[in-house]
Amino acid sequence: DPYARLLLEALKQSGCTVFNDRHFSCENCDGCVSGGFDAATSQIVLCQNNIRQQSHMNRVVTHELIHAFDHCRAHVDWFKNVKHLACSEIRAANLSGDCTLLNEIARFKFGLKGHHQTCVRDRAIRSILAVRKVSKEMAEKAVDEVFDACFNDLEPFGRIPHSKADAKRAYRDFQNRDRYNANL
Amino acid sequence: AGRVRPQPPRSCEDYWEEWKHCRGLRHAFHHYYAHGELPDCGRWREDYEACRAWERDRAAAAQVPGPLLACPGPCRPGLPGQKPRSLGVWKLRKSPPPDWYLPLD
Secondary structure: OHHHHHHHHHHHHOOOOOOHHHHEEEEOOOOOOOEEEEOOOOEEEEEOOOOOOHHHHHHHHHHHHHHHHHHHHEOOOOOOOHHHHHHHHHHHHHHOOOOOHHHHHHOOOOOOOOHHHHHHHHHHHHHHHHHOOOOHHHHHHHHHHHHHHHHOOOOOOOOOOOOHHHHHHHHHHHHOHHHHHHHO | OOOOOOOOOOOHHHHHHHHHHHHOHHHHHHHHHHHOOOOOOHHHHHHHHHHHHHHHHHHOOOOOOOOOOOOOOOOOOOOOOOOOHHHHOOOEOOOOOOOOOOOOO
16 A cells, blocks of 8 residues: 555654564454554554454554654654644544545535545544543644644655555655755 | 756656646545645646756756756645644654664563
């Protein structure tokens, strides 16, 4: 999958090579959670009882790899700073394909003009509430305060990948990044 | 003698392909869905022309006076090498997390 391939390469370049048996864990999870990133152990958890299609698996892996990438490249205070958590959740919802039009229609959420951003905001709030004991108001405030900065942080893709073709273009750009830096 | 412009980070064919992709219906739809407006694709075409000009300059071994490319390729946010917008939210690490490779208990 080109999304995962780019993220794995970006993680490696940032000094965080991913090893399947160390950094991934397949478990049974409560409720309808699909996965998570455990910053305490630097491990991605995939909820095997709640993922039934390959496309869903691809999206969950991408989503959690984005959290892992943020953990690798930045001092993210996952447990005490709600804004940090909000930022990574915004990025994960934005860049993983969580908020495609088809996925939203499947959730019976309809909208077109700029709806992607509405979806990203809502799913980020939902994710925060799923992992932290904060009020809805606090989650919404945190997301709104960092939304502009974090929605527009497109690392390592450089664009919002709306398809695998977009992800392949992003991967090509990522591989050529040394030429960007040389020009800088 | 003037300064030779640096090599564009993409091949000229890549700029052309990006321009065509940008102008396509599918991308226009996705951009409208994500940003609430239609995309501005003019910069890809400008960069394609600049890339071809660089190739011509190189072929003629010309010392072209003028500014170096201010932005490598298209100046869009989020390109590799540019500072991420989230810098105001968290600080970047200088090295990876020390426990990334530690074995699990």
